[in-house]
Amino acid sequence: MLSLEGAMIAQDGFTLKADFRVKAGRRVAVLGPSGAGKSTLLAAIGGYVTVTQGDIVWNGRSISNLQPNQRPVSNVFQDNNLFPHMTALQNVGLGVNPNLRLNAADKQRVLDALIAVGLSGMEDRLPAALSGGQQSRVALARLLVQQKQLVLLDEPFSALGPAMRIEMADLAQAVGARIGATVMMVSHDIKDVERFAEDVLWVEDGICHLPRALDDFLNDPPAGFTSYVGE
Amino acid sequence: MAHRVLAIGPWPGLIVAGLVTFFSLGTLVAVAFRADTIGGLDPFDVAAVRFTVVQAFGSAVLSVALAIPVARALARRSFWGRRALITLLGAPFILPVIVAILGLTAVFGRNGVVAYGLSLAGLEPISIYGFHGVLLAHVFFNLPLATRLLIHGWGSVPAEQFRLAASLDFSWRDVFWHIEWPMLRYLVPGLLVIIFLICTTSFAVALTFGGGPKATTVELAIYQAFKFDFDIGKAALLAGVQFAICGVAALASLWLAVPQAVMGGQDRRLQRFGSQRLTTKIIDCAWITFATLFLAVPLLVIFMQGVPYVLTLPVSVWSAALRSLVTALGSAGLTIVFAVSLALVALRWRWLEGLGMLSVAASPLVMGTGLFIMVFPFVDPARIALLITALVNAVMSLPFVLRSIGPAVRACEDRFGPLSDSLGMTGWARVRLVILPRIRAPLGFSAGLAAALSMGDLGVVTLFARPDGATLPLQIYRLMSAYRMEQAMGAALLLLFLSLALFYLFDRGGRGHAKS
Numbered sequence: 001m002l003s004l005e006g007a008m009i010a011q012d013g014f015t016l017k018a019d020f021r022v023k024a025g026r027r028v029a030v031l032g033p034s035g036a037g038k039s040t041l042l043a044a045i046g047g048y049v050t051v052t053q054g055d056i057v058w059n060g061r062s063i064s065n066l067q068p069n070q071r072p073v074s075n076v077f078q079d080n081n082l083f084p085h086m087t088a089l090q091n092v093g094l095g096v097n098p099n100l101r102l103n104a105a106d107k108q109r110v111l112d113a114l115i116a117v118g119l120s121g122m123e124d125r126l127p128a129a130l131s132g133g134q135q136s137r138v139a140l141a142r143l144l145v146q147q148k149q150l151v152l153l154d155e156p157f158s159a160l161g162p163a164m165r166i167e168m169a170d171l172a173q174a175v176g177a178r179i180g181a182t183v184m185m186v187s188h189d190i191k192d193v194e195r196f197a198e199d200v201l202w203v204e205d206g207i208c209h210l211p212r213a214l215d216d217f218l219n220d221p222p223a224g225f226t227s228y229v230g231e
Numbered sequence: 232m233a234h235r236v237l238a239i240g241p242w243p244g245l246i247v248a249g250l251v252t253f254f255s256l257g258t259l260v261a262v263a264f265r266a267d268t269i270g271g272l273d274p275f276d277v278a279a280v281r282f283t284v285v286q287a288f289g290s291a292v293l294s295v296a297l298a299i300p301v302a303r304a305l306a307r308r309s310f311w312g313r314r315a316l317i318t319l320l321g322a323p324f325i326l327p328v329i330v331a332i333l334g335l336t337a338v339f340g341r342n343g344v345v346a347y348g349l350s351l352a353g354l355e356p357i358s359i360y361g362f363h364g365v366l367l368a369h370v371f372f373n374l375p376l377a378t379r380l381l382i383h384g385w386g387s388v389p390a391e392q393f394r395l396a397a398s399l400d401f402s403w404r405d406v407f408w409h410i411e412w413p414m415l416r417y418l419v420p421g422l423l424v425i426i427f428l429i430c431t432t433s434f435a436v437a438l439t440f441g442g443g444p445k446a447t448t449v450e451l452a453i454y455q456a457f458k459f460d461f462d463i464g465k466a467a468l469l470a471g472v473q474f475a476i477c478g479v480a481a482l483a484s485l486w487l488a489v490p491q492a493v494m495g496g497q498d499r500r501l502q503r504f505g506s507q508r509l510t511t512k513i514i515d516c517a518w519i520t521f522a523t524l525f526l527a528v529p530l531l532v533i534f535m536q537g538v539p540y541v542l543t544l545p546v547s548v549w550s551a552a553l554r555s556l557v558t559a560l561g562s563a564g565l566t567i568v569f570a571v572s573l574a575l576v577a578l579r580w581r582w583l584e585g586l587g588m589l590s591v592a593a594s595p596l597v598m599g600t601g602l603f604i605m606v607f608p609f610v611d612p613a614r615i616a617l618l619i620t621a622l623v624n625a626v627m628s629l630p631f632v633l634r635s636i637g638p639a640v641r642a643c644e645d646r647f648g649p650l651s652d653s654l655g656m657t658g659w660a661r662v663r664l665v666i667l668p669r670i671r672a673p674l675g676f677s678a679g680l681a682a683a684l685s686m687g688d689l690g691v692v693t694l695f696a697r698p699d700g701a702t703l704p705l706q707i708y709r710l711m712s713a714y715r716m717e718q719a720m721g722a723a724l725l726l727l728f729l730s731l732a733l734f735y736l737f738d739r740g741g742r743g744h745a746k747s
Binding site: 046047048067068069070073074075077080081083085086094095098099100 | 646647649650652653654655656657660664665668669
């Protein structure tokens with residue numbers, strides 16, 4: 001269980017209030033107008049922005065003061081998820097050992113992860129030799145080897161076309177299920193959200209609302225959502 | 232509160248920052264302790280101070296005055312070889328001073344082409360030694376620098392202004408006053424200060440073309456106090472004076488707009504209207520020809536006169552070349568370690584990178600004097616001459632190198648910092664796996680620059696080296712002083728080749744097999 005307890009998150013003169021809980025293993029979409037603080041929320045949970053008040057708690061243990069890599073968190077960012085000078089194998093291998101010193105068993109784990117995301121035989125390619133969708137697959141394969149219990153996806157597929165985004169949302173769902181992780185995904189596209197999420201976390205005007213089940217949210221959306229979607 | 236970069240330990244950077252500050256400023260403290268009082272300056276020294284300032288000022292004015300028409304011509308003309316010429320303008324930066332000196336002597340000296348021409352016209356040849364020679368050499372080095380920076384200036388003028396000028400039917404005078412003059416007024420003062428600063432610390436030029444009561448710079452006076460009188464008190468006092476001159480110029484450069492592109496070439500051609508008249512075309516063509524000949528002929532002469540002697544050079548030259556290679560490679564390595572450490576620690580404390588820039592205002596001769604005073608009680612300075620040369624060269628290269636490595640490291644951290652943090656890549660793993668591969672191109676360029684600068688340096692080594700411990704530039708200077716010009720030419724060609732080869736190989740190594 002992830003809980004934000006009276007958390008105040010300040011970044012560049014902007015403040016976000018968050019007080020909510022997410023049950024373990026849920027798939028949560030983080031929705032809201034741009035500039036509302038969705039990415040700031042994920043950055044705070046990931047450890048890139050510190051909370052000025054309150055606490056972030058994972059399974060009863062405060063993680064507010066831990067470095068990003070010490071948290072039970074793995075990330076896929078909007079961009080720069082892969083090192084362009086490393087092969088797919090190396091990029092995933094970093095999730096096993098950040099020194100990149102991999103023994104035979106480590107290497108096998110990485111290869112298995114690449115196969116699981118549909119990239120068998122592409123382990124020696126550099127990102128430049130992969131399509132946008134394949135690059136996303138490499139980032140997802142790394143989540144598999146990292147085995148962290150909280151997966152944060154910050155508009156990870158925004159550079160892809162609509163069909164590919166749906167495919168990736170499905171794959172992200174499968175990856176989350178495979179490691180049994182809680183997955184939080186920021187998205188702009190309601191289609192992705194409908195496909196992917198169980199719960200929706202609405203962020204607007206510096207406030208994080210309580211997560212609601214997807215159906216419930218869609219049947220009775222907040223006022224801001226209607227104007228956001230433009231219906 | 233934003234996340235702070237804590238992934239890489241600060242100690243290497245702090246140690247380097249301390250070391251660099253010690254070299255740039257600490258050596259001055261050692262100097263101050265040993266210095267005579269200000270009354271220790273005799274009329275000869277006062278003349279040296281005056282000469283230093285006057286020649287530096289004259290060189291700066293002349294370089295910029297000549298650079299303005301050349302830069303304008305290059306900015307608005309397109310011709311075959313234009314790109315190559317602009318690249319050639321960058322070459323003097325890594326050209327060993329002693330090589331240029333020999334080339335200029337061969338062209339403008341007593342037995343040179345120009346003297347021959349003058350004698351045909353029944354005129355006396357002008358002497359290349361003294362004020363003329365120093366000015367000539369300084370213009371040779373700084374005209375290209377000024378031209379490149381001014382081409383940049385012309386390139387920064389919005390194209391719309393020239394279009395507007397054409398539609399308003401401006402004359403060339405109107406164009407100058409309304410468009411070019413504001414740009415020049417902004418750039419020229421900073422340019423003058425930079426060149427002034429360079430010319431106050433160009434020891435090798437003063438050593439070869441200067442000398443005597445009328446043409447001795449402060450740095451040359453330091454050298455003489457050291458070498459001939461072994462008067463450390465006097466040398467230290469002069470070192471203090473030199474530091475004051477550099478310091479004033481460096482402070483002036485802080486509040487003037489100093490153009491920043493040292494090596495970055497700007498070769499976008501301006502599309503200009505109204506410059507198609509025949510007279511302006513002829514004038515532009517004349518300026519471009521003048522600049523090309525002025526820069527290329529001395530180097531061509533070195534090449535033609537040096538080639539026959541390269542293979543028959545004495546062993547002393549080859550062993551000097553070997554010493555220089557080792558020094559240059561060591562210096563390049565030190566420069567890279569210093570620059571990367573400083574750039575990394577500057578991610579936390581930005582101002583620390585400024586310490587690496589301190590040596591802009593420092594004189595290598597002052598550093599040398601200070602180090603000599605400090606190590607003299609413990610070791611024979613001659614035994615560590617090459618080590619000290621490599622260190623001083625590295626500190627002197629830092630300002631140029633940091634300008635390319637600093638922004639590259641910052642850009643890398645901006646782009647890949649969050650990912651590296653999220654994966655727990657810290658310390659050496661982060662440097663080895665992320666930062667070094669990502670900054671490979673500026674790293675190669677910087678190593679090449681540092682190696683070439685050190686290879687061609689004729690400065691601090693003159694204070695320390697034993698007769699049998701010369702570097703290649705020093706050996707060439709000795710051959711020159713002994714009037715063995717053929718051998719000097721051959722050795723100069725070798726030095727030129729080695730310097731350019733070092734730069735080329737490192738720079739190429741940084742860019743080769745570039746992974747996107």
